[in-house]
Amino acid sequence: MSVASPRVTEARERVTTFLDRIGDLRRLTDVEFLGLRFDAGLAWVHFAEGIGGYGAAPSEQGLVDDLLAAAGCPPPRQDIAHLMIAPTIAVHGTPRQQASWLRPLFTGEEIWCQLFSEPGAGSDLASLAVRATPDGSTWRLTGEKVWSTFAHLSRWAMVLARSDPEVPKHRGLTMFCVDMQLPGVRVSPLRQMTGQAEFNQVHFDDVMIDDTARLGQIGAGWTVTLTTLMNERSNVGDGLAVMGGDFAASLEQRWIEGGDDLTRHRDELVGELVRRRVMRLLVRRGAAAAQEQTPGPDGSLNKLILGESNQDASSLLVTLAGAAGMLYPSGYAVRGDLGIDAFTSDTEDASAQERFLRTRANTIEGGTTEVMRNILGERVLGLPGEPRTDRDLAWSRVPRN
Ligand SMILES: Cc1cc2nc3c(=O)[nH]c(=O)nc-3n(C[C@H](O)[C@H](O)[C@H](O)COP(=O)(O)OP(=O)(O)OC[C@H]3O[C@@H](n4cnc5c(N)ncnc54)[C@H](O)[C@@H]3O)c2cc1C
Structure with a gap:
């Protein structure tokens, strides 16, 4: 007979205690239920306590998801925000940012998108040109992003921007979490060959953002x-x-x-x-x-x-x-x-x-x-890299079309 590891036992106990406390699921909306699930540390179990987890191993997530699904609980939406943006905020966000963004992201009340690609920067993402110019305790955002999935539905966007054009491309980038309702944000859906319009073009026309929207250090956007x-x-x-x-x-x-x-x-x-x-x-x-x-x-x-x-x-x-x-x-x-x-x-x-x-x-x-x-x-595999001629050159001096 196999014996469950202490980690598996703890995950089971946490789910059982949580479900007992909730009682009749039918009295809750999906959003209310997901909020309580977040508060119980069962959202992303490997996140720290207080931000949707309880410091478990990532391997416990599947078990928790399965147990909750078997009890008839509504699942969170498995989208860009849930799978990619939340783990980034958990690693690089300040406690205040984590406290304000992660819960409504998990419940689905606030949709997020990831604004990285630009018309001139996709595979070579670090060459991007959207500018974040410091202006006192704020930043002025200008430029254009493209192929932005769900931007037309999003309340928030994680935006990678160039904060310093005078250093090599990877070193002059900073990440921001931008409120898509700010003046100067323009979103235009793009229709794909399937007939759907899943992604968008996004323009920033002198969008003023507070420094509290910065995710990570200035110049550490690539990390x-x-x-x-x-x-x-x-x-x-x-x-x-x-x-x-x-x-x-x-x-x-x-x-x-x-x-x-x-x-x-x-x-x-x-x-x-x-x-x-x-x-x-x-x-x-x-x-x-x-x-x-x-x-x-x-x-x-x-x-x-x-x-x-x-x-x-x-x-x-x-x-x-x-x-x-x-x-x-x-x-x-x-x-x-x-x-x-x-x-x-x-x-x-x-x-x-x-x-x-x-x-x-x-x-x-x-x-x-x-x-x-x-x-x-x-x-x-450790094979030799492609020749890279712009690695040590200031971004402003690299020729581009
Ligand atoms: C359905 C969909 C959803 C997307 N959602 C998002 C999103 O939400 N947010 C976001 O920021 N972006 C998103 N993207 C954009 C996606 O990340 C880019 O399309 C992708 O990184 C490629 O960039 P590009 O289109 O500029 O092509 P390019 O980089 O211009 O590439 C053109 C061609 O050149 C090749 N190539 C480029 N560099 C090299 C190299 N060094 N060696 C060999 N070949 C090379 C490429 O493989 C490709 O075939 C989405 C794209 C799609 C299709």
Whole structure:
């Protein structure tokens, strides 16, 4: 008979005590319940006490989530804010920032977005140009961000900006958490080829922000960014794994259904099914490693492999659909829903055609496939880096278009 570790026993006891105290769940709204869950330290269990956790190991999170789900509790939304921004605030925020931002983020009362990419800075993010100019105890924010997921719904944005153009690019950046309701913030949704408008263009026209909105030290924005990006790559990998599992089920279903088409595509289908099994093991190995430590550069491996293979699987499913695979369900291309709950198209509700189009982004979002290969080559395998001519040059002196 296996004996539960003290950590597992403590997690179980905390959940039981919490549920006993709550009593009848039906008397609470989802937001009220999630607020109480945060207060009980069961939001992000590895965070410190008082900011949604109780200092547990990250590996206890899955158990707590499962126990609460089994008791019929509403889950928090697993979005950018929950998975990437909250861990960044937990590491780099002041106690006052953590106290004011984390609870409404967890309950979903305040939606957050991550404003990093710009028209001239994506893969080479540290070259970005949005300026944060000091002005007494405030900062003046000017410039343009793009591909900003959920910015049209957000109350807050984590914004990476250039605070000093006269030092090399990585050293002149500072991170801010900006209230999206401030004068001078303009958000324009961008429609994607799926028909949805999930991301946006954001302009800052002389937006004045208080220094209390600064996350981390002046000039330390790149360090703060790395915390977010490492969490992003591992979580995008997890999201792609969920999508991958969904594709596996669809492919298996097609195998069972059989039919003339399958004779022609049998090799491809078997190849994809085998690949899915291998990937499931890879994801499990990554998840086991991630539970015991903060995400590192090797999280890029799952992101790389799953992004490419989800595209292949969705292409095969569209091919197997025959002529119908070329038709997009009517109405999608002009779909107007911009609400946060509309973005479930990666998995359960989406047609094969919609998923085929959405998976094109899988090798771009959270860092492109080429950039993942560079990270794995340089930081995991220890291969020589690309030549970098701007490393020691002041940002203002680096030529750009
Ligand atoms: C669905 C979706 C959601 C997104 N959400 C957000 C968000 O919420 N917030 C945010 O800030 N950004 C977001 N992004 C932007 C995303 O992070 C960028 O698109 C991505 O980092 C690539 O940058 P880029 O588009 O500027 O392409 P570029 O960097 O211009 O790259 C163009 C091409 O050049 C290749 N390339 C670039 N550098 C190298 C190199 N050194 N070696 C080899 N090849 C190279 C790339 O792989 C790519 O193929 C989102 C993107 C998508 C698709």
